[in-house]
Amino acid sequence: MPSWENNVRKVVPYTPGEQPRIRDIIKLNTNENPYPPSPAVQAALAQTDSELLRKYPDPAASLLVDAIAKQYGVSSDRVFVGVGSDDVLAMSFLTFFASGRPILFPDITYSFYDVWADLFRIPYETRALDENFRITSRDYFAENGGIIFPNPNAPTGVLKPLGEVEEIVSRNRDVVVIVDEAYIDFEDGEDGAIPADSALNLIDRYENLLVVQTFSKSRSLAGMRIGYAIGSKKLIRYLNDAKYSFNSYTMNQTAIAAGVAAVEDQAYFARCLGRIKATRRWTEDALRELGFSFQDSQSNFLFVTHERVPARELFAALREAKIIVRYFDKPRIDNYLRITIGTDEEMEKLIAFLKDYLGQ
Amino acid sequence: MPSWENNVRKVVPYTPGEQPRIRDIIKLNTNENPYPPSPAVQAALAQTDSELLRKYPDPAASLLVDAIAKQYGVSSDRVFVGVGSDDVLAMSFLTFFASGRPILFPDITYSFYDVWADLFRIPYETRALDENFRITSRDYFAENGGIIFPNPNAPTGVLKPLGEVEEIVSRNRDVVVIVDEAYIDFEDGEDGAIPADSALNLIDRYENLLVVQTFSKSRSLAGMRIGYAIGSKKLIRYLNDAKYSFNSYTMNQTAIAAGVAAVEDQAYFARCLGRIKATRRWTEDALRELGFSFQDSQSNFLFVTHERVPARELFAALREAKIIVRYFDKPRIDNYLRITIGTDEEMEKLIAFLKDYLGQ
Numbered sequence: 001m002p003s004w005e006n007n008v009r010k011v012v013p014y015t016p017g018e019q020p021r022i023r024d025i026i027k028l029n030t031n032e033n034p035y036p037p038s039p040a041v042q043a044a045l046a047q048t049d050s051e052l053l054r055k056y057p058d059p060a061a062s063l064l065v066d067a068i069a070k071q072y073g074v075s076s077d078r079v080f081v082g083v084g085s086d087d088v089l090a091m092s093f094l095t096f097f098a099s100g101r102p103i104l105f106p107d108i109t110y111s112f113y114d115v116w117a118d119l120f121r122i123p124y125e126t127r128a129l130d131e132n133f134r135i136t137s138r139d140y141f142a143e144n145g146g147i148i149f150p151n152p153n154a155p156t157g158v159l160k161p162l163g164e165v166e167e168i169v170s171r172n173r174d175v176v177v178i179v180d181e182a183y184i185d186f187e188d189g190e191d192g193a194i195p196a197d198s199a200l201n202l203i204d205r206y207e208n209l210l211v212v213q214t215f216s217k218s219r220s221l222a223g224m225r226i227g228y229a230i231g232s233k234k235l236i237r238y239l240n241d242a243k244y245s246f247n248s249y250t251m252n253q254t255a256i257a258a259g260v261a262a263v264e265d266q267a268y269f270a271r272c273l274g275r276i277k278a279t280r281r282w283t284e285d286a287l288r289e290l291g292f293s294f295q296d297s298q299s300n301f302l303f304v305t306h307e308r309v310p311a312r313e314l315f316a317a318l319r320e321a322k323i324i325v326r327y328f329d330k331p332r333i334d335n336y337l338r339i340t341i342g343t344d345e346e347m348e349k350l351i352a353f354l355k356d357y358l359g360q
Numbered sequence: 361m362p363s364w365e366n367n368v369r370k371v372v373p374y375t376p377g378e379q380p381r382i383r384d385i386i387k388l389n390t391n392e393n394p395y396p397p398s399p400a401v402q403a404a405l406a407q408t409d410s411e412l413l414r415k416y417p418d419p420a421a422s423l424l425v426d427a428i429a430k431q432y433g434v435s436s437d438r439v440f441v442g443v444g445s446d447d448v449l450a451m452s453f454l455t456f457f458a459s460g461r462p463i464l465f466p467d468i469t470y471s472f473y474d475v476w477a478d479l480f481r482i483p484y485e486t487r488a489l490d491e492n493f494r495i496t497s498r499d500y501f502a503e504n505g506g507i508i509f510p511n512p513n514a515p516t517g518v519l520k521p522l523g524e525v526e527e528i529v530s531r532n533r534d535v536v537v538i539v540d541e542a543y544i545d546f547e548d549g550e551d552g553a554i555p556a557d558s559a560l561n562l563i564d565r566y567e568n569l570l571v572v573q574t575f576s577k578s579r580s581l582a583g584m585r586i587g588y589a590i591g592s593k594k595l596i597r598y599l600n601d602a603k604y605s606f607n608s609y610t611m612n613q614t615a616i617a618a619g620v621a622a623v624e625d626q627a628y629f630a631r632c633l634g635r636i637k638a639t640r641r642w643t644e645d646a647l648r649e650l651g652f653s654f655q656d657s658q659s660n661f662l663f664v665t666h667e668r669v670p671a672r673e674l675f676a677a678l679r680e681a682k683i684i685v686r687y688f689d690k691p692r693i694d695n696y697l698r699i700t701i702g703t704d705e706e707m708e709k710l711i712a713f714l715k716d717y718l719g720q
Contacts, residue, residue: 003534004568007459007505008598011605027415036410045614046406050396053583053618055387056576083443086607094479099367112606119454119606121481145367174363208364216416223413223613238368245371246472246479247446253583254405254614258413 026349028340029326031183031301033220035272035343037258038265041221044257052253059248060240064259068228071263072200078230080239081259083250085182085214085227088239089148090116092210092229095242096176097122101145103175106135108333110154110180129332133158133295133303140168147172150180151199152187155328155338157297159187162197169199169206176235178210183299185218185273186280192270197298200230207232217300218273219262226251226259276300280341286351290358300341303333309358311335321353386709388700389686391543391661393580395632395703397618398625401581404617412613419608420600424619428588431623432560438590440599441619443610445542445574445587449508450476452570452589455602456536457482461505463535466495468693470514470540489692493518493655493663500528507532510540511559512547515688515698517657519547522557529559529566536595538570543659545578545633546640552630557658560590567592577660578633579622586611586619636660640701646711650718660701663693669718671695681713 061081069076082088093116097103100123105113107126117124127139133156140147147168152159169177179199187195194200199211215226229239243250251259262269280297287294287304294304305311315327315337326338341347421441429436442448453476457463462483465473469486477484487499493516500507507528512519529537539559547555554560559571575586589599603610622629640657647654647664654664665671675687675697686698701707 002567004456004536005594007456007461007535009455009458009602011602030416032416033414036414039410041413042408042410045408048402048405050399050402053401054393054396054580056390056392056582057585083612084607084609086609090607095369096364096367098369115605175367176364207362220414222416222609225417225609225612234365242369242371245475247444247450249444249446249582249585252443252585252612252615254618255612258614 024322026323026342026346028342028346028350029324029338030222031217031299031340032222033217033272033276033300034341034346035220035275037220038262038268040261040265040268041258044261045254048254048257056249057251057253057256059244061251061256064226064251064256064263067260067263068230071266072194072230074203074230075233077233078203078236080229080236080243081251082227082243083255084216084225085180085212086112087225087250088212088227088229089178089180090119091239091243092176092178092212093117093122094120095238096178096210096235097146099145099175101143103146103148104140104142104144105148106153108133108153108156108330110150113148129153129156135160137164137167141171144172144175146175146177148178148180150182151197152183152297152299154183154299155301155326155333155336156295156303157183157299157301158295159197159298162199162201165197165199166202169202169209173206173208176208176210177206178212180212182212182214182217184213186276186300187298188277191274191277192266203231207234210235215259215262219269220272221258221262224255224258226255276341279344279347283341283347283351287354290351290354290360302339302341303336304339305336306358311337314357317357318350318353323350323353385682385684386702386706387684388702388706388710389684389698390582391577391659391700392582393577393632393636393660394701394706395580395635397580398622398628400621400625400628401618404621405614408614408617416609417611417613417616419604421611421616424586424611424616427620427623428590431626432554432590434563434590435593437593438563438596440589440596440603441611442587442603443615444576444585445540445572446472447585447610448572448587448589449538449540450479451599451603452538452572453477453482454480455598456538456570456595457506459505459535461503463506463508464500464502464504465508466513468493468513468516468690470510473508489513489516495520497524497527501531504532504535506535506537508538508540510542511557512543512657512659514542514659515661515686515693515696516655516663517543517659517661518655519557519658522559522561525557525559526562529562529569533566533568536568536570537566538572540572542572542574542577544573546636546660547658548637551634551637552626563591567594570595575619575622579629580632581618581622584615584618586615636701639704639707643701643707643711647714650711650714650720662699662701663696664699665696671697674717677717678710678713683710683713
C-alpha cells in the first residue's frame, strides 16, 4: 500500500436501500411516496429562470424558509433548511452535541446517528427499545450530552405519544433534544394538519427542542433532497452560524423552487396522505390475516414478522417476484421486514403473492 | 445563558459574497459567469420527470459522473461529484488528511481551507505567498500530512505553471495533493480544451493527485451546486466510501440532469469562455491605463490595486454607484479589490465610472 493511503480515513461504507434500474419491479424498500409530487413542482422546474442558475443561490434559501414558516405558523427565523434531513441532522449533531458527554439514542433506530456521532467525535450511548419496540422514557432521564430519536421510530414505525415526548424534553432542559419526524405526517388524524403527536406542538414551550422533518416522504420529493428543522430562534441561529461557516451554498435553485411549490400545495399534500393512510389500513388487515404481526404503524411503512416463515426467506422470495422490501440483518430485528406503503395496486400484488407463497 | 447553550459548538460564521436583491446593480463580487448556462440546461429542467422526483436519486449520480468522465476522457471510476466544489473539497479534507501531521496551504488562499481543517481537527500550517503573490514551490517540500492549493490561486488569480505543480506532486508522493482548479478553464489557450496548466494533465502519472473543479464558474451553474474531482481510481473509491458512509443522497435529480446537459454542450462552453477571456484582455488594458496594477490573471477575475486611491475607498465608491466588487479586509491584501469579469457592457460601465472617479 503506498504510504499516502496510511493517511486516509477508513470508514464502513453505508449500503443505501437499493435503487434498482430494472423495470416492472414493485419498489417498497426505501419509504418513498408512491405518488408523484404536486404538479406545481414540475411547473416550477419548467419555469426555472436560466439567468438565476448562473448565480449562487440565496444561502439562506429564504423563499423556501418563508414558505415552510408560513405553512407551520412560525416566524422565518425559526426554520432551517438543508439538503435532505440527513444534512439537517448531521449539522444538528455537529452544532448541538459538543459537550463531550455522551448523547443518547435508541439501540434500534435510524442507522446514521452513530455514523454522525463518530464523524464528529461525539460520544454516545444507546438505550434498548422494550420488547414491543417502544422507547422507554426513563432511559433518557439520566445525565447526557443531548438526545435524539425518531418519532415514529425507524425502522419500527412505532409512535411515541406527545406526553411522553414532552416528559423527555422537559427533564432534559440543559441539553438539546432533537425529534426526528421524517414520518410524522402519516399519523392518523386530519390529513395534512400538524399531527397530534408531533413535537411541533411543543416548540413554543421548549427552547431546547428541535424538530426535524423532510420533504422526502410525505411531500414526494426524495429526489430533490429537502429537509428542515423548526425550533427556537436561538437553535436556528446556531444552526445557520454553523452552516454558513462550513458551506454557505447548499440548497440549489431548483430545490428551493420545488420546495416552495410543494409546501404551498396543501390540498394535494392532504389528499396523498389520505390515500396512503387508507392503503396502510387495509394492508395491515390483510397482512394480519396472513399470519404477520407488527406494532401499530403511524408511518408510511410496516415492520412485520411472520408467525412461521423467516423474514430472510420471505425477503428472498419477494425479491424473486420482483417485489423489493427492506431487510436488516441486525440483532433483534433480523426476523422482520420493512415494507413501504405503495399504491393500492402495488399492495394488492404484494398481498396476492404472499397469499400464494404462504399457501393460503 | 441556558445551560444547553454551553454544549453548542461556537463558530465564526463566514460572510458569503453578497447576493443583493436590488435591481440594476452590476454584480462583480462572486466570480459568477456573466452568461447563462447552455439552453440545454433549461430544457433538461423543463423535462424533469415528476415520477423521478418522488424517488431517491441515484446515490452514485452515475449519469453525471459518466458525462464528466466522457468529457475528460477518463473512466467513470475516476470521477467523484458533490454539491459544489465546497462539498467535494470538504469531503476530500475529511477523507485524505487524516494523518495527524499538519497539512500545508498558502497564507492567502480560498478562505474555507482553514475552516474545514478546524472542522475535522486536521492540523495545518500556511506558507506565505511571495511578494508577487506566487506560491513558492520549495515551501511545500517539507514533511506534511497533505497539500492543497488553488490553481489559479484565489483571490489573486495567479496561475502556477504545470511544471511547478508537478514538482510539488512528485516530491510529495506519500501524501495526497489536491489542486483546486475552480478557475482553470479561464486560462488562455484553446477555448474549452483541457488547459495547458491543468493538473488533469498529470493524473495518469500520480496516484496521489486529486484535481477538483466546479460547474459554478466556467459552466455558469453556480445556482445548481455541482462540483467534481478527478483522480486515480483509488482516490475516488476512498471518497465514495466516505460519502456513502455519511450521507448517501446529496446530488438531487435536477442537479444531475442540469449537469449532464451543461457538460455535453461543449460548443457553448467554449464560446462563453472565449468571450470572457476577450473581455478580460481589454479590461486589463483599460485598468492599467487608469493606474491599476495586478498580476496576470488566468481566471475570471482581476485582483487589482491602485497606485493612488486606497482599495477600501474605491470599494465604497463603486458600491455607491451600484457596482459591487469584493474587498477582503485581511493582512497583505487589504489594498486590493477582486473584480469579476462580467459582460463587455458591465465592464465598460465599470471603466467609465472609474475614469470619472479617478478624474482621468
